[in-house]
Amino acid sequence: MKIILTGCTGVIGSAVLQQCLHNLSITSIVVLSRRPLSSHFSSPKLKVIILNDFLTYPDEVLAQLDDAQACIWALGGMASKYPNVETAREVNIEYPLAAAAAIIVHLRTQKGDGRRFRFLSVSGMSAVRDMNIKLCMFKDSRQIKGELENRMIDLAERNPDSFEVFLARVGTVIPKDNCTLSIIGSLTAGIQPIIGADELAVAMVDIALNGAETELVLHEELVARGKVSASDSG
Numbered sequence: 001m002k003i004i005l006t007g008c009t010g011v012i013g014s015a016v017l018q019q020c021l022h023n024l025s026i027t028s029i030v031v032l033s034r035r036p037l038s039s040h041f042s043s044p045k046l047k048v049i050i051l052n053d054f055l056t057y058p059d060e061v062l063a064q065l066d067d068a069q070a071c072i073w074a075l076g077g078m079a080s081k082y083p084n085v086e087t088a089r090e091v092n093i094e095y096p097l098a099a100a101a102a103i104i105v106h107l108r109t110q111k112g113d114g115r116r117f118r119f120l121s122v123s124g125m126s127a128v129r130d131m132n133i134k135l136c137m138f139k140d141s142r143q144i145k146g147e148l149e150n151r152m153i154d155l156a157e158r159n160p161d162s163f164e165v166f167l168a169r170v171g172t173v174i175p176k177d178n179c180t181l182s183i184i185g186s187l188t189a190g191i192q193p194i195i196g197a198d199e200l201a202v203a204m205v206d207i208a209l210n211g212a213e214t215e216l217v218l219h220e221e222l223v224a225r226g227k228v229s230a231s232d233s234g
């Protein structure tokens with residue numbers, strides 16, 4: 001499978017990229033990034049496209065995505081990471097929607113093999129899809145993830161023959177080799193469940209390859225699929 005990845009300079013995306021490089025079912029990887037990746041990511045099956053603008057996809061970029069069958073979108077972050085909520089909304093909602101819409105239009109120009117393109121985005125376990133619910137904590141981030149889910153599912157429903165979407169409702173992700181966060185994460189796991197970045201990456205690549213039963217993939221399923229797929233492949 002040829003796969004498109006984003007967020008590969010980050011915690012989740014770099015683990016997903018590592019997993020894709022090891023997985024024999026992934027034969028070609030196109031990374032969309034605003035800056036080069038760490039030099040330890042190198043493989044004949046890896047191609048990195050540096051994008052300055054994640055809202056527009058010129059033909060020469062789309063041509064390099066030809067024959068891709070899935071995308072794992074791990075670009076973005078908490079609203080507090082951005083200068084204002086408008087920027088956080090643009091990065092976390094408009095960027096993935098623009099990519100998905102461009103892919104859908106591009107698919108119409110290709111012959112295709114009848115399979116639907118799989119778009120898997122990281123969401124969050126505290127995402128809220130009902131904008132009328134009053135929220136005391138992390139309101140912007142939770143509503144942004146909820147709106148992303150609503151609009152992605154709507155896009156998939158409007159393109160049922162060519163496109164399917166999965167949203168990973170993950171809890172706290174523990175970065176690889178981060179002892180401090182591993183300890184804090186274990187202590188707070190009763191409040192917010194945790195998953196290792198590698199385990200999540202295994203689960204997400206498994207979903208990209210095999211799909212999932214439902215559009216919203218809950219944390220517990222990600223943990224289970226991360227474990228099962230890892231033991232399958234090991």
Ligand SMILES: NC(=O)c1ccc[n+]([C@@H]2O[C@H](COP(=O)([O-])OP(=O)(O)OC[C@H]3O[C@@H](n4cnc5c(N)ncnc54)[C@H](OP(=O)(O)O)[C@@H]3O)[C@@H](O)[C@H]2O)c1
Nearest residue numbers: 007008009010011012034074075076077078122124172173
């Ligand atoms: N980590 C968690 O515990 C957790 C839990 C639930 C959901 N999530 C979600 O998962 C996604 C990835 O999280 P993460 O922990 O891997 O984050 P991260 O380590 O901060 O990585 C974020 C990635 O997104 C890219 N990015 C961010 N803003 C960008 C922009 N304006 N333009 C282009 N690229 C941009 C970063 O690129 P640069 O390196 O160039 O900045 C990086 O590759 C986010 O949507 C986050 O909300 C994370």
